[in-house]
Amino acid sequence: MKYALFSGCRTGFDIPQHPKSAKAVLSRLNVQTQELDFGCCGYPAKEKNLDAFLLLAIRNLAMAQAHNLPVLTLCKCCFGSLKQAEYYFKNDPDKQVRINSILQKEGLYYDGGVKIHHMLTLLDREIDQDLLRQCITHPLDGIKVAPSYGCHALRPSTITGFDDRPNAPTIFERIIALTGAEPVNWSRRLECCGNPLLEKNSSLAQTFILEKYKTAEQEGADIICMACNYCHMQFEHGRDLILKSGSTPPIPAMLITQLLGRAMGLEKDRTGAETAA
Incomplete structure (x- = not known):
């Protein structure tokens, strides 16, 4: 199992223990992670400019799609932002065209469907529960x-x-x-x-x-x-x-x-x- 790890903007300075502890736990569960050149999930821009929010969020999903990886978020704000952006993008053909035309400048394209997990949904739905229990020593x-x-x-x-x-x-x-x-x-x-x-x-x-x-x-x-x-x-x-x-x-x-x-x-x-x- 391999996921694109979406740590979130604030972890580098404010919460480095979050990705650090996540990687340590995931390693025990035989889950591999890859860190892509992700940007902001778009959350801070959502209430000010919907197009900017969507562009920020969908760019991340396009990067994950280019690497053929599902996304694993550690932050619930990031999880909610990416899930909502995926929903808005999927249901608005005009925004799909507009955002993909901008992403093209980076060689990116998004056609939807990247799976987005939060750490809790991953642990609850994707990890074998017997394995998880065995790791509790x-x-x-x-x-x-x-x-x-x-x-x-x-x-x-x-x-x-x-x-x-x-x-x-x-x-x-x-x-x-x-x-x-x-x-x-x-x-x-x-x-x-x-x-x-x-x-x-x-x-x-x-x-x-x-x-x-x-x-x-x-x-x-x-x-x-x-x-x-x-x-x-x-x-x-x-x-x-x-x-x-x-x-x-x-x-x-x-x-x-x-x-x-x-x-x-x-x-x-x-x-x-x-x-x-």
Whole structure:
């Protein structure tokens, strides 16, 4: 199995542990990855210029198509953007012509059909579950984990196809359970982390993330787990706010790839994970 790994723009400086831990976990599962010269998924441009959003996103899919590879995203914003761009492109012949005429300048062309996976959908649907269980050599027995779903993979469900129950998803809990940990039925698991609001209404964005930390701990979680670059940055921001306030340090928040790495017995320097509860 081989995938074009779409790490996302922010990983290089902000979250290098995300692709690092993903590669370490995937290697254990005999999954090969190739990093192409991908650009932005288009997410920041989506609300300002639909054509620019589509061009940015479809260029990435055209590159994957040229290498005959499906795409594997680590970030739910990137996943949602690529899935929506594929949908809009497929259903608008005029935009197909316009975008391909621009892509031609780079020797690229896209006619649709590249498969787009998020790390969770890959683990849940493409990886042999017996193999995944065999790789769990250090099960996280007795640890309670609260999944933070993130917004952009779930909706619109008819386009993303992330979970067949978008209002009551279980895909994240299934992966957590494979590590031996106990998924927490967290009341705020589907709520926004607040990152999209950070530059527009920082006070509201901070309220969102602080409430997520607070309720996860109140509802018995030992760890909060996310599978999105932007969610991870927001949880780091929330942790800094809590520490600066002089309050007790919050429970750890980590990426699903780091949680899996811990359950697989991978060294911390391969996952970038701090010691958790």
